Amino acid sequence: MDIRDLWAEALAGMLARPLRSALTTLGTVLGITTLVITLGVAATAGNQIVGRFDELTATAITVEVPEKADPLVTWDAPAALTRLRGVTSAAALAQTDESSNLQVASNTLVDPARVTNQTLAVVAGGPELPQAVRGRMTEGRFFDAGHVERRDRVVVLGDQAARMLGVTRLTSAPAVFIEDRAYTVIGILGGLRREQILSTAVIVPPTLGADFGLKNVTRVLVNTTLGAADLIAGQAPVALSPNHPDALQVIAPPSPTRARDGVQDDVNGLFLILGMVSLVVGAIGIANVTLVTVMERVAEIGLRRSLGAARRHIAAQFLLESTLIGMTGGVIGAGLGLVSVVAISAAKEWTPVLDARLALAAPVAGALVGLLAGLYPSLRAARMEPVDALR
Structure with missing residues (x-):
């Protein structure tokens, strides 16, 4: 056929x-x-x-700093990171196990009808912290370089911590007592897209961190532009600690x-x-x-x-x-x-x-x-x- x-x-x-x-x-x-x-x-x-x-997580880098007698990373080291092309913001943090469970009170009065004492974490952070955690100030302001240099006794509360302590307005300059020491609340930080644990924390300037054993930086938060995370992850340890870059642990997002x-x-x-x-x-x-x-x-x-x-x-x-x-x-x-x-x-x-x-x-x-x-x-x-x- x-x-x-x-x-x-x-x-x-x-x-x-x-x-x-x-x-x-x-x-x-x-x-x-x-x-x-x-x-x-x-x-x-x-x-x-x-x-x-990519938009939410592929631009976030965390650098873990081990605790040592001589600090591996100084509080002003994140400024060197922001000079790198591709870095949008960076901030240093200090937190220890001892500072994670401190008694914080909104006043010294004993009110049977209201709980004013809370066990909260106390964290020391640089003035660039709101940008690094991608948050916003819902009330007041964040402390700046002037507060740090003058060693002003000011703190910023996470939004949930403020709610737990009953601090809703800052017009009357409320104070909180950490281990019976008074600090003025100047702001409330909310809308966190990174480090949500800070929403239940009390944030103090680096110069006051030594009062709670927070003298040295334990973590650096870095935000980059889209596609720059891999490059910055390799450069961050050298920029933060030129003498001991291998001692730092970089947590970078997976490749997109x-x-x-x-x-x-x-x-x-x-x-x-x-x-x-x-x-x-x-x-x-x-x-x-x-x-x-x-x-x-x-x-x-x-x-x-x-x-x-x-x-x-x-x-x-x-x-x-x-x-x-x-x-x-x-x-x-x-x-x-x-x-x-x-x-x-x-x-x-x-x-x-x-x-x-x-x-x-x-x-x-x-x-x-x-x-x-x-x-x-x-x-x-x-x-x-x-x-x-x-x-």
């Missing part, structure tokens, strides 16, 4: 029952559409998730590229399983309809065999029919899938991520599904004897 005759017979067989062929193609259409949509949406969603990850690949791989794996299940359903539909078609065309098969058609010709005809059905479903499914990805992205205001290789591979995948689905019906048709078929 000439290849052109084989193609014409397979096409005629597929178009002889257009409604049945259309319903059979629908199974592949659904499978390919689901596959294209899931992979496209997975790539788009993964890109969106990584964008949000690795995060994107991880998210996309996880989502792709999940949706790929769903797409494969849909393809299996479509393949079963093609196999069932092709088998029914073989049984209905027994007389035609017998006539062809009696006129000289070999078994391979009969098998090739039905195999090509099922392959054409699968390829048609793949083409239609790829188109619908790409349109759906664009529509979903537009509705969510995302940037669609479309892989041209997927669109080109979809018809091939559909044809392969049709080919595999048509194997058994084609072999069954090829095994028929002419006499039995004609009978």
Whole structure:
């Protein structure tokens, strides 16, 4: 049988029952559409998730400073960091286990109807701390370099600590008592996006930190521009402690590229399983309809065999029919899938991520599904004897 005759017979067989062929193609259409949509949406969603990850956490670096008799990092060392290109803010912190559980009271009066004593953490921080923790002053102001130089007895409360102590307004210059020593509250810090533990802490200037065992810096918070975290993570120890950079431990965010690949791989794996299940359903539909078609065309098969058609010709005809059905479903499914990805992205205001290789591979995948689905019906048709078929 000439290849052109084989193609014409397979096409005629597929178009002889257009409604049945259309319903059979629908199974592949659904499978390919689901596959294209899931992979496209997975790539788009993964890109969106990584964008949000970058904005929130991929620019934050923490430098842990071990406690030693001679300070490894001075309180003014973060100023050297801000001169590095890519650093937006940096601040030093000091906190110890001893300073994490101190008695703090909002007044010295004993009021049975109100709890005025709280166990809170006391933290020493530099004037740049609000920018470093990405917070804002909900009340008052943060202490500045003048407060530090004059050793003013001022403190800033975290928003939750202020609520616990009953300090809501600063118009009357309220004071808190830490270990029976009075300090004026000049501000309340809230809206923290880093170091949320500071929301329940009392923040004191570095010059007052020695009163609570907070003489040396224990942690430096650094914020960078997007994409500069890896570079600054390598430069920060040298800038903070030129003589002992290896003694500092830098906690840098994971690479955005690795995060994107991880998210996309996880989502792709999940949706790929769903797409494969849909393809299996479509393949079963093609196999069932092709088998029914073989049984209905027994007389035609017998006539062809009696006129000289070999078994391979009969098998090739039905195999090509099922392959054409699968390829048609793949083409239609790829188109619908790409349109759906664009529509979903537009509705969510995302940037669609479309892989041209997927669109080109979809018809091939559909044809392969049709080919595999048509194997058994084609072999069954090829095994028929002419006499039995004609009978």
